[in-house]
Amino acid sequence: MPMQDLIRLLKDGKSRSVGMIAAELGMSVEQVQRDIEFLEQNGIIRRIEFSMCGDCSGCSGSSSGEDRKTCPGCTPEGGFKNMGVMWEIV
């Protein structure tokens, strides 16, 4: 039962890449990605969204109040985009 194995695997507190999970469960990377999508869509795991700079008052971008989620003083426009994706169990 691959998805239940995946959920069980995450209970030990370690973090794994998609490739590591595939290797540990003897699945293909595509299958793991499919399971992740399924679990995310059904609210069993969630994608971690990082709000970068909350309401830091020290940066010009956020003090002018336009877009509080990212400010040019702390992060590139639109936040860090190439940090990969992380999921956790809800």
Added chain:
Amino acid sequence: MTDKNEIVIALLGQPNSGKSTLFNALTGLRQHVGNWPGKTVEKKEGSFVYNDRKYLAADLPGTYSLSANSDEEIITRDYIASGKADVVCILADSSQLERSLYMLSDFAGIDVPCFLVLNMDDVAREQGKEIRVSDIEDRLGIPVVLFSATDRKGYDKFYAALEKAVENKPLLNSDALEAKYGQIPEYVSIRSIIGDISDNSKSSMWLAAKAVEGDAPVVSRIRTLLSDDKAAEFDEAVKNIDKGIVKTGECKFAWIDELISGSVNKSKKTVELGKFDRLITHRIWGKAVVVITILLGLLASFIPALPFMGLGSAVGMLPDPLNEMMINAGCPAFIAAIVCDVLIRCLGFVIQMLGFVFGVTFVFGLLEEIGVMARISYVFDNTMAKFGLQGKSVMPFLISFGCTMGGAAGTRVIDNWGQKVLTIALSWAIPCGAAWAVVPMLSTLFFGAWTPVIIAVILIVMILHMWLTAKIFGGSLVKPENRCGMIMELPPYHKPKWGALMRYVFGRTKDTFIRSLKVVLIVAFVFWLLSYTSSGDASNTVLFKVGQAIEPVTMIFGMKWQTFTAFVASSLGKEGALGVLSTIFSGTGTLSVGMMAGGEQAANLNELLLANITKPEALAFIFAITFNMPCIVALAATYQETHSVKWTSIIGLYYTFTALVLSGIAYHIGLLIW
């Protein structure tokens, strides 16, 4: 069939299955958009004629599945099951069948004529996949089309399948799926309770599977269809199901895998980790490689700093000649002193610092852009575990290299309060953007080519500091069982978007320039007032007297009273230290003249600093300000995130104390070296 004799075809597919492309190609401009009755979900319909037959195409909302997770999904499945559509066209992405056939598997059990479109066959072919349509057709019992909705020449196949489906009204064969469901005990018991009931076109198999999934609308609908005692039995059975959606989901995926096994030939392409990925995921060398990468990155970031250093020290040369000029021109000495000692010297300092901000932001922005930063955070994930922290604490830490306030705000993703406080406490140990500007600048000034070594030592001390801090506070803040596992997906490497990167770098440099100049000017002006005397003899000022009185104590930590004052000012913001240095050690009313060898007036501030601060003292000072509290605003941000006066003050005091201890250690080590 509509009243206008149109055959209704419903397009069903996940987002990105190419549904809209197909819809637009079929209907062209003959489209109209409305809303589904009672909902704000968009309803798109369009008409077309083929072989003298009129069709009405309904573009259903693109959803992942037919569960009850959203209004769109409920509308979609109820519409399909209502029989309003004569035939349902189910779309899937040929290039990733194992994923995109999920819609088909979730549809299985709704007995409405249908056919399957495997879209984007061009992409699948590029991937070396060869799909045998006839095999899949045999297994499903419905027409299957393999084509690409973007290729207008391939539509004959589509129309042929459509006509076949309209004529023969084929139903999807779901026996194999039901056999899989039969292995779930919960399914078996529900199926035996509900018997052969059905709801519109929703078969008892479909209803039972949804009940196992805990689908609320289906559960309440089934209850109305059952007799009272059966309904009670049904409620009891549904109540005891845990994670039913995962169980049926596994069946659906197993069914998909069986369906495509043997009918899809994949040219074997084993995905291998790239060279760098293999290096950094190495159990022993991984961390070393990452630390070296960071170090090289920092070193590289000093290169663009050199011209700024030159420009800054050139500006720093101006005050003396300018002061003379202003006084000769009849300007009051007081004004001339403010302009020269405070304004221009500070400007010079800040410009020298800017180069490092520019360089560090550029290099680390670049590492992020190309995907290296993600790998760095990945490598340190298990180190996080040793600190008792979540893997996601890595992100606040990385942000803290830029701004501790951002890091503190970033801890909002951590739900566990203890882990959140610990993450903030540890993020203070990470030198922020301002420190990465002030510290390399001072290091370059005092230690020249040895700067990389100093930076490396700072990084090592940072890690030890975090480790020790986690040991001290971890016990009372986090329990190991609070940590839960995570899945991380590394981004692919790609070319940087130079435009966005440069805008970020310049934006941040400008931001830091404004912020730093403010802090430095305010601090400098206050200290200049405290040390200004019209006679030029500063030894009578209160600042000087207090300073000399505390110096025996501050020397324990390797700081003379001047550098100690700068250390205190650095609590306001690391740049504050520069404000103090620029006034105390310079100017017409200088405190340093008397101390200088030979009493000779130095031409610029850099030389003054070198003459007045010994190397061990400089080292002590650098460590003191690096590991001091990041800034006063970070203290406020810490309170804002932790809502705890107790922990905010503990963290604040702890960092002031450890900064002094580190400074003392650095001083004594420095004394041994020089």
